[in-house]
Amino acid sequence: MMLEVEDIHTYYGESRALSGVSLAVDEGETVCLLGRNGAGKTTTLSSVVGIVPPSQGTVRFRGEDITRRPAHAITRMGICLVPEDRRIFGDLSVAENLEVALYRGPRQATWSLERVFDEFPVIAEFKDRPGKTLSGGEQQMLAIARALVGQPELLLLDEPSEGLAPVIVHQIGRLLASLSASTTILFTDQNLAFALKHAQRCYILAKGEVVYEGPAATLREDPELQERYLSVAAG
Numbered sequence: 001m002m003l004e005v006e007d008i009h010t011y012y013g014e015s016r017a018l019s020g021v022s023l024a025v026d027e028g029e030t031v032c033l034l035g036r037n038g039a040g041k042t043t044t045l046s047s048v049v050g051i052v053p054p055s056q057g058t059v060r061f062r063g064e065d066i067t068r069r070p071a072h073a074i075t076r077m078g079i080c081l082v083p084e085d086r087r088i089f090g091d092l093s094v095a096e097n098l099e100v101a102l103y104r105g106p107r108q109a110t111w112s113l114e115r116v117f118d119e120f121p122v123i124a125e126f127k128d129r130p131g132k133t134l135s136g137g138e139q140q141m142l143a144i145a146r147a148l149v150g151q152p153e154l155l156l157l158d159e160p161s162e163g164l165a166p167v168i169v170h171q172i173g174r175l176l177a178s179l180s181a182s183t184t185i186l187f188t189d190q191n192l193a194f195a196l197k198h199a200q201r202c203y204i205l206a207k208g209e210v211v212y213e214g215p216a217a218t219l220r221e222d223p224e225l226q227e228r229y230l231s232v233a234a235g
């Protein structure tokens with residue numbers, strides 16, 4: 001297993017956000033975490049990468065316990081997160097946004113800046129522009145490219161389609177499909193149709209607990225399950 005999350009409990013101060021979440025992602029899989037607002041999707045990803053460490057339970061990456069490692073050490077091991085708010089450095093150029101994230105370590109590097117410029121024409125075109133001048137969709141592309149130059153073995157994407165126009169969501173979907181051929185991916189999404197199209201397996205979270213786990217195809221064919229745990233049924 002590439003990622004094993006076992007019975008994690010995560011708190012913000014006194015308030016409990018996760019109550020015993022367990023999930024696993026195998027090498028090469030694309031897995032989606034679904035659930036209504038506040039269900040605990042972001043917190044699960046934050047717990048995996050050490051931003052909000054769980055107070056109980058275990059996170060293992062390739063069998064190694066990483067539960068209490070600092071976030072920067074987890075990133076260097078190859079778990080790279082594209083956060084929901086993208087966190088582009090607005091005053092740095094697009095190229096500088098990538099340079100600061102470029103992995104320089106012993107693991108094999110497959111995403112050079114040149115490769116990113118080749119495969120993301122939009123980023124190449126705007127490479128000298130300040131990050132803040134990019135549109136929402138372009139910023140999402142940049143956030144994904146920035147995670148890729150961290151040479152992820154496991155790529156975590158928090159709501160990659162959120163707030164984007166349908167045509168951009170389609171582009172992000174194509175990118176996700178091509179990345180999933182070579183990278184293991186765990187992503188969250190509120191857009192059920194998008195999630196079911198791109199994930200092989202899904203977990204549904206409700207109130208900080210896993211309430212469903214199974215193939216995307218099963219969830220796609222079960223409107224009752226969709227209605228019970230998710231705000232919108234798949235279109």
Ligand SMILES: Nc1ncnc2c1ncn2[C@@H]1O[C@H](COP(=O)(O)OP(=O)(O)OP(=O)(O)O)[C@@H](O)[C@H]1O
Pocket residue numbers: 012015016017035036037038039040041042043044
């Ligand atoms: N920084 C924080 N401080 C306190 N409570 C928080 C914080 N972030 C999230 N929470 C709470 O933790 C719970 C889980 O939130 P989380 O953001 O993980 O859910 P989510 O499924 O990602 O939802 P969304 O789609 O709204 O991001 C919610 O009850 C939320 O209010």
